[in-house]
Amino acid sequence: MADDVATILIVDDRVDNLLVLTSLLKSHGYEVRKARGGQIALQTVQIEPPDLILLDIRMPEVSGYEVCAQLKANPVTQDIPIIFLSALNEIDDRMAAFAAGGVDYITKPFHTAEVLARIHGQLTIQRQRQQLIEQNQRLQQEIQERQRIEQALRQANLELERLASLDSLTQISNRRRFDEYLSVEWRQAHRDQTYLSLILCDVDCFKAYNDHYGHHAGDSCLQQVAQAIHQTLQAGDLVARYGGEEFAIVLPQTDIYQAILMAKRIQARISELKIPHDCSFISPYLTVSLGIWSQIPDFICTPATAIMAADRLVQV
Known part of the structure; x- marks a missing residue:
């Protein structure tokens, strides 16, 4: 994820929803990609994973639940945050969305301020998570480098001890x-x-x-x-x-x-x-x-x- 521009994939079979959300997100500096169905969304994500996905539930051929479950089952895409955006408002629908792997759920008709706030929150969490991963990787590298140096020092000390106990001419003990x-x-x-x-x-x-x-x-x-x-x-x-x-x-x-x-x-x-x-x-x-x-x-x-x-x- 870039520091200033995040890529959001909108998955919805209705063109009017795609247009409204695309206009809203672009006006707030996001890069937007669109998919009018679950199968297309899965292919799009494999080609270039986005930073976040807005996912409708009721779509022909492949439902939003199935799309989410497949993405979460793939190690390459499992960490992409998915926000469900649906007209379904029953508790069972929400529970199914979270069970599939969604991180948030917004009901239609949506409020633009709420959508932007939820997206911003999830992208912040994702950015912090990535920073934590990078910090841990750097820490592991530092630990490995320190261990390598300590091992080299131990070997050097052992060699010095050996040389200090060795007769240089005959190569037996001194x-x-x-x-x-x-x-x-x-x-x-x-x-x-x-x-x-x-x-x-x-x-x-x-x-x-x-x-x-x-x-x-x-x-x-x-x-x-x-x-x-x-x-x-x-x-x-x-x-x-x-x-x-x-x-x-x-x-x-x-x-x-x-x-x-x-x-x-x-x-x-x-x-x-x-x-x-x-x-x-x-x-x-x-x-x-x-x-x-x-x-x-x-x-x-x-x-x-x-x-x-x-x-x-x-x-x-």
């Missing part, structure tokens, strides 16, 4: 994440009185490797070692780059025997890489040394002392 994870698992093991194990892993003769092969090769070596350890661990275990060529591994619910078995698996996996190391005095291929700590956490030992204990056991 020292910060290791400290957090060890603290959580320490408290859990102390509460449940279950074993917790730590493994500290050093790449043997890594300085000599770097000096001989170069830092690019050294970075690639650390990446391969990190991924090899990561692929060896089980669900719930965590490996982190502890510093330089040193890796730290947290093994929840793991006793000393299981930790030793895991350490052997890690050494075997590193050995399978067969990374050449001409400057090692241990092997022609890259090797690692491991130190293991395993205990049920108590009030005497702390994560720091456990790390130091595992570190002292690392032997080249």
Whole structure:
């Protein structure tokens, strides 16, 4: 509906009624279309829906009640306000009109002021309804956009948290994440009185490797070692780059025997890489040394002392 011009469809089989109403409505700035029967009215509405319909009841072929019922049954036309304008003045006629879907009922002979007032009222209601629909649509769009932004922010925060916990070179956990994870698992093991194990892993003769092969090769070596350890661990275990060529591994619910078995698996996996190391005095291929700590956490030992204990056991 335009802000200043509303289109009204008049449906009446009598030409004199059409002429009178057309003249009246046009003189008050409305755009008017006419239909001399119900079937023509239905076709006209389908081609271009009006803003309001003035509908006679007694018409040949299709009555006003049937026209109204068909329009209200169609989702495209169901919201067009229909005012019945009829000589029928019995209460049953009015009730039938409202039951069919009409919004108002004017009896003939009509008063021009009443017709104009009823039309103006219904068009105002329709305009307000459309404005409310548009406001709700805008609100829904704003809500969806806000939800999209909030989701993007959540994803960005998760990514920042992930990056803050990740070692950029090896793409495994960093020292910060290791400290957090060890603290959580320490408290859990102390509460449940279950074993917790730590493994500290050093790449043997890594300085000599770097000096001989170069830092690019050294970075690639650390990446391969990190991924090899990561692929060896089980669900719930965590490996982190502890510093330089040193890796730290947290093994929840793991006793000393299981930790030793895991350490052997890690050494075997590193050995399978067969990374050449001409400057090692241990092997022609890259090797690692491991130190293991395993205990049920108590009030005497702390994560720091456990790390130091595992570190002292690392032997080249």
